[in-house]
Amino acid sequence: MVAITFRNIGCKLNQAEIESMARELAGKGYKVVNFFKEADLCVINTCSVTSKAARDSRKMARRAKRENPNIKTVLTGCYVNYATLERVKGETEADLVVPNEEKNSVVARITQLFPLSSELYIGRGAVKLDLPLGHVRGALKIEDGCSMKCSFCVIPYLRGRYSSLPIEQVVSEAKFMEECGYSEIVITGTQISAYRWEKYRLFDVICKILETTSKVRIRISSIAPWQFDRRILTLMENEKRVCRHFHLSLQSGSDKILRAMRRPYTICRYLELVEEIKSRIPRVAITTDIIVGFPGEEDKDFLDSVKAVCKAKFSKVHVFPYSPRKGTAASAIKEQIPENIKKSRVKRIIEVASAYEEEFRNSNIGEKVEVVWEDVRNEQLIGTSDNYLRVVKSFGEISDVGKIEEVTISRNLGGVLFC
Numbered sequence: 001m002v003a004i005t006f007r008n009i010g011c012k013l014n015q016a017e018i019e020s021m022a023r024e025l026a027g028k029g030y031k032v033v034n035f036f037k038e039a040d041l042c043v044i045n046t047c048s049v050t051s052k053a054a055r056d057s058r059k060m061a062r063r064a065k066r067e068n069p070n071i072k073t074v075l076t077g078c079y080v081n082y083a084t085l086e087r088v089k090g091e092t093e094a095d096l097v098v099p100n101e102e103k104n105s106v107v108a109r110i111t112q113l114f115p116l117s118s119e120l121y122i123g124r125g126a127v128k129l130d131l132p133l134g135h136v137r138g139a140l141k142i143e144d145g146c147s148m149k150c151s152f153c154v155i156p157y158l159r160g161r162y163s164s165l166p167i168e169q170v171v172s173e174a175k176f177m178e179e180c181g182y183s184e185i186v187i188t189g190t191q192i193s194a195y196r197w198e199k200y201r202l203f204d205v206i207c208k209i210l211e212t213t214s215k216v217r218i219r220i221s222s223i224a225p226w227q228f229d230r231r232i233l234t235l236m237e238n239e240k241r242v243c244r245h246f247h248l249s250l251q252s253g254s255d256k257i258l259r260a261m262r263r264p265y266t267i268c269r270y271l272e273l274v275e276e277i278k279s280r281i282p283r284v285a286i287t288t289d290i291i292v293g294f295p296g297e298e299d300k301d302f303l304d305s306v307k308a309v310c311k312a313k314f315s316k317v318h319v320f321p322y323s324p325r326k327g328t329a330a331s332a333i334k335e336q337i338p339e340n341i342k343k344s345r346v347k348r349i350i351e352v353a354s355a356y357e358e359e360f361r362n363s364n365i366g367e368k369v370e371v372v373w374e375d376v377r378n379e380q381l382i383g384t385s386d387n388y389l390r391v392v393k394s395f396g397e398i399s400d401v402g403k404i405e406e407v408t409i410s411r412n413l414g415g416v417l418f419c
């Protein structure tokens, strides 16, 4: 018996990949466990999108060995490509390092190197999980890579040009996820709006999953604002199983900076899209990413980002200080912004965005939302609404976890909505 634990650093695409590996290995008879101490093997999908993510990836690998000196570690993901195999091995003492382009072979390599009959097993108290990762909401990868070249982004160098998975494979994985007990599927990729398989686009992927499954609901992860398919809005208007949530990465509110970032839209077009979505889908969640301190970002450019936050009234803003990544065009720009300025800009955007996030939460009081219950703690059920809010119900049982329930929001207590 071999017990494996899985860790993910980084984006939802990484999450989708590691969950898919876990499902496949669990299906082959490997035991999926939660803790390093219980595991013979740890698979880590690393990230390198920022220097912090790269650092976290290294830390995670070292922590696994520290907590369980007998554990074997398998590292894959963007940090592996960013840092070169030799450096990764030296820095993390990984037992196996698999670059991104060979990621599809991780499961096969594990079954070869660590067969089920191997003597590796030292696990104590390994638990059988009802769901492959104990998850109610699971990520489904439909595409990988990106053919854009945003000047700050290292992903196209690490994951290559975009390539879509065959629609049949995507749909059958979605069906399998429903059979495994997932209640929500998050459609994921590096650039899912670029999905192309024969005549099929992202819209068709959603329709086909709806046709093939019966209960599971669907959430769309990050979608490119310049490649927005309005048919998805119509689908969302008519189909409750498509969650009212769009993640539209803004990155900057300044046209000058957007051009320098090589993002193919203007702030005006972006805000028009946000308005259109809001006018068609009541209380839709629109979340975003913003980078502050991009090279050459002057005070007035930063203020444009603040203004954009005020106009779009996002339900959640993820703010990142610009982090130069080796090999990207932006890292070579001379006018890099000092760290202290980046820090104060991050703080300012968070302050401004928090007020709108609270306004969005409050706009849901007295309204009905569909919640999937994900956990029960102290007899309280904790879940996520279709419009991406954390919701708590005062009384619940473990048997409620995984259920989707329509509830009315009654109050907001410190940023958490109660029903």
Ligand code: SF4
Residues within 6 Å of the ligand: 146, 147, 148, 149, 150, 153, 154, 155, 156, 190, 191
């Ligand atoms: S669209 Fe831009 S930011 Fe997104 S992965 Fe591609 S290059 Fe990176």
